[in-house]
Amino acid sequence: MINRRHIRIKVMQSVYATLQSKNDNLAKEEKFLKHSIVKMYDLHVLLLNLLIEIQNMASAHIEIAKKKYLASSEEKNPNTKFIDNQVINIFRNSVSLSDYTESKKLNNWKLDDEFVRLLWDLIKDSEIYSYYMNSPKKSFEEDQKFVLKIFKKIIAPNDKLADYFEDKHISWVDDIPFVNTWIVKDINSLKENGQYFLSDLYKDNADEKFVIELYRKVVLNHEKYNKEIDTKTPNWDTDRIADIDMILMKMAICEFIEFSSIPTRVSINEYLEIAKDYSSQKSSYFINGVLDKVLKELTNSNRIKKIGRGLL
Numbered sequence: 001m002i003n004r005r006h007i008r009i010k011v012m013q014s015v016y017a018t019l020q021s022k023n024d025n026l027a028k029e030e031k032f033l034k035h036s037i038v039k040m041y042d043l044h045v046l047l048l049n050l051l052i053e054i055q056n057m058a059s060a061h062i063e064i065a066k067k068k069y070l071a072s073s074e075e076k077n078p079n080t081k082f083i084d085n086q087v088i089n090i091f092r093n094s095v096s097l098s099d100y101t102e103s104k105k106l107n108n109w110k111l112d113d114e115f116v117r118l119l120w121d122l123i124k125d126s127e128i129y130s131y132y133m134n135s136p137k138k139s140f141e142e143d144q145k146f147v148l149k150i151f152k153k154i155i156a157p158n159d160k161l162a163d164y165f166e167d168k169h170i171s172w173v174d175d176i177p178f179v180n181t182w183i184v185k186d187i188n189s190l191k192e193n194g195q196y197f198l199s200d201l202y203k204d205n206a207d208e209k210f211v212i213e214l215y216r217k218v219v220l221n222h223e224k225y226n227k228e229i230d231t232k233t234p235n236w237d238t239d240r241i242a243d244i245d246m247i248l249m250k251m252a253i254c255e256f257i258e259f260s261s262i263p264t265r266v267s268i269n270e271y272l273e274i275a276k277d278y279s280s281q282k283s284s285y286f287i288n289g290v291l292d293k294v295l296k297e298l299t300n301s302n303r304i305k306k307i308g309r310g311l312l
Helices: 004-021 026-066 086-092 095-103 113-124 127-134 140-155 159-168 172-189 205-230 243-258 264-278 281-300
Strands: none
Touching: 004 026, 004 172, 004 205, 004 243, 004 264, 026 086, 026 095, 026 113, 026 140, 026 172, 026 205, 086 140, 113 127, 113 140, 113 159, 127 140, 140 172, 159 172, 205 243, 205 281, 243 264, 243 281, 264 281
16 A cells, blocks of 8 residues: 555655646646556556566466477476466465456556566576576475565566556656565565455555645645745745755645644654655755754744644
8 A cells, every 4th residue: 555655755746747837727636646646556456467477478388388399308397386386376366456457457468468578588587587496495485585586686677667667657657666665565465375455555544635635735835835944044045945855845844734643753754755765865954954943933833733643
């Protein structure tokens, strides 16, 4: 499921697009924001299905080799360790995964099977595959370690696959790192003879509501937050501050004032981490300094009202 940090990243991207385009059609932008999060879920499902399709291709090659007129003894009695891999077969037998794939018509790997072939060729020629196939050990743990290795070392870092995803949907390029981490968690969570169930997109209704509330409140109040930042940066013209840095600070200020259940320290830490990925290390220091000043002033003027978990 999507976590709060990635929700903040998706909102940041939509706020940036809205402010840059000067588009006042918030309903349209909110619809795209929601759609981009659903598409991230599709990306997650596509990567799980990619493992299954790679295994399918390996199985098809074995069957073709068996039917050769002069098939070798190895081809007639192939090593089926990969096509018997218990981890991939748990994904294969997942009703929730197959139902979602069918309902959303996610047939990419049937239409673009060259990427399946590309990755299968890289896997079967790798030392990881050779060691796994030649090892006399046969256990769920070994199958799990193998799938983790091929995903981390071969599938996730593949530039051609990343380019393919970027071409398919504009927001996927930023979603790939998060979704790759999600896949690793899925693989690690599996148990021998267990089942796999697709998790919900959001942890709860509060997270789903947080997406639109944060987006709308930042956009509607961004001029007011501009003034808060301007008074804390007397030696800086706000036009000289990077757009992403400004948006991240506005989002944090919005959470200080508008979201009573979110601790201020959580907001600051989250936006500093996002700044390291989407801006620069220096930016995170600058943002931290400004937010510290804003927080002190808002606290002294009793403009921050936190309750429950927000008091932590």
